[in-house]
Amino acid sequence: MANHNHAAPAPVGGSLINAITLTCGVLIALMAAILMVRFLFGLGAVTGLNDGYPWGIWVVVDVVIGSAFACGGFSVAMLVYIFNRGEYHPLVRPALLASLFGYTLAAAGVIFDLGRWWNVWNMFWPGSINPNSVMFEVAVCITLYVMVMWIEFSPTFLEQMGKVDARKKLGKAMFFFIALGTVLPMMHQSSLGTLLVVMGVQIHPLWQTPLLPLLYLLSAITMGYAVVLFESCLTSSAYRRKLETHMLTPLAKIMLGFLAVYLIVRVGDLLVRGALPKAFVPSVEALMFWLEMLSFIAPLILIGAESNRRNPARLFLAGVLLMLGGALLRLNGFLIGYETNVDGAGGYSYFPTLAEVLVTAGMFAIEVLGYIVITRRFPVLPREHAQAAH
Amino acid sequence: MGTRRDFLKGMLAGSAAATAGAVATPAVARETRPRPPEALGLLYDATLCVGCKACVAACKTANNNPAEFSTLDHLWDTPLDTSGYTFNLIKMYRNGTMDAKDQETNGFAFMKTSCMHCGDPSCVSACPVSAMTKDPVTGVVGYNPDKCIGCRYCVAACPFGIPKYQYDSPTGRIGKCELCRHRHKDGHYSACAEVCPTGATLFGRTEDLLAEAKRRIAMKPGEMNRFPRGHLRHAQEKALQGKPDGKGVMMRAGWRDEPDQSYETQAGKYLQHVYGEKEYGGTQVLKLSAVNFQKVGLPDLPPDAAAAMSETIQHTLYGNLIMPFAVLGAMTYVAKRNVKPEDDESGKEGS
16 A cells, blocks of 8 residues: 555644634633532532433543544454555544544543542452453553554654654564554444343434444444544645545445445344334333434435545535434433333433533533644644645 | 454454353353242231331331431431432322222322342342441341442432432442341341331241231221231241340340231231242342332342342353463464564554
8 A cells, every 4th residue: 555645644734722622721721720610519510410321421421422422443444454455544543543543532531420430440450350241341441542542643643752763662562552553443332222222121222232332343343434524524624724525535435335335234223123113102212213313324425426426525414414423322221211110200301501511512512622733743744735734 | 464364263262252242152051049038027017007107107217227318308217219328118008088098090009119128139239348248147227338439320220219329428328228127236127117017018038928918918898807026937936935135125036026906907908919929030028019110119130130140241251261261372372473572562663
């Protein structure tokens, strides 16, 4: 794959202080203040959590959905290094950077939600671990993957710091980290779906199936490509760079391939289990199900034709829709379709508080801020001849 | 340039990986676990319950839990559901004019809410740090706050809504019934059964309790019958004499000796269903009722535990890490061919 004539990555440059970075700063400060209250007075002081809904948006959005959004690095690395499609190589670094932030924050953000966070070391302590627990698998895999991604991304820092020797040594072993970096996300992205299996009848039949691991894995890969479309279009427009349509158009085709497989498995599973009639019972669950399905199906119409895949606006929209669809699959399974003790529900309801939303916003702000700082200061995006950074 | 052949190789490795996530052909399906033979539990008979809530108060005392208020005057402990501070509660079913007890239409009924001590508990399977455990002998599902990370997966997993978390505390714990296991060493059994005036809550070995439950549902409604109270002794223990333990307490077969407290009363209109006998493979706490179990708040559960399905998937995919290592091997092989040391992450090849 060495013969593609891509421009080497280079820092974008420009000022780090602008309206976006300042907004991020404010959101991060608000998050810090709310977290202080949370750690001093408990989860109930800032969240809308209760025993009917023990998991809120800090788990479902920040971790389950957030880590699926962060699958760009995994999806693209798999394409370039496993399927040997070197033509997509310039997409690797930016995608990996977004993933790195998404995952690091998802892993760190879990701590905010843990009621007894000082005991978290038990998760890795041989005397405590429970290999039967799906969450144990998820936690170990995500932790390892975060480390692997920092190693995968480290050449960027080493290059900037001029450490050529270290860079070369690492380069020799890189293939192994890249392999690990494809296996680990496959493991935990599927397991994030398996998390629901033990909840049994408490999960609405539209989202409870033994095929959950496959559905979550396929949708995560699809979302990975969708995020790359989204992020590439956004970066190009924000930094006033040339759109990467020549790579995005064929990438979108691959994405649609995974999407088609996902939809076949999803609908086939609903038919085989006989759960589909539940989608026609007037209910919030059915409405959310159709919103989810529409978000997955619309991109097929939007960019199904080759000519439409050359249209950046359509690519961007399809990317956003698939991110939404994947997010809804997870939100629906974990919150909308979840009801504790189905027959004797004690009137529990959950809606995130402003404080919860602000913490989630703060987490995304850290990601955006980090992405801006690193792309402006480190060699991530391909060099452009007329740098338009400002 | 990635040739078609390389691409196909990648596809091969990829599909190996996809298969890992896909075809959950369980190598060895993890069967639902039965309760241990010496399992301890409770039998709650809603037709005998008078709703006095002595068991709720005794549970609070035994577990050192504070009162919870749902009324303005804050005079009485009035929890509306079990919580991180209330492990046992008597709930009331009400319908229409509430004319008669144990009547589905225009009637009322009671139901005890507390841990069912499942034979194959979802909370134990879910807990990533073994803070929730099932005793191999007594089958009691216990909680260890010193390991618990407060992730609340157990809260989400339990189909009975039993483990609850203390959201109002910065060091909140999970709260749930542990069958008063901390009192067992002194020969005390579950406080709720100890104080129950009508024998609606009975403590004993689940096998004995199940036999007792079957004896009851075979009774003719309204017929006079003898009902035990407190601790249902195994037939062999009944014949034994109490012995002093040296500290002035009379003990019999490991538990405090107490006189026979059984009494005669009319049998209720039992449904022909012992709840907990088969649900999720069987629970150690069993329930009898005259009103439909779903109407009094108990879920309709299949005979297979969700934990069995979850662990079958988990171990099919990750058992002995065979599948992950196989996929990793395939990925490493392909990546080794495709990643040149000089071009790994850098994209420098373009210069």
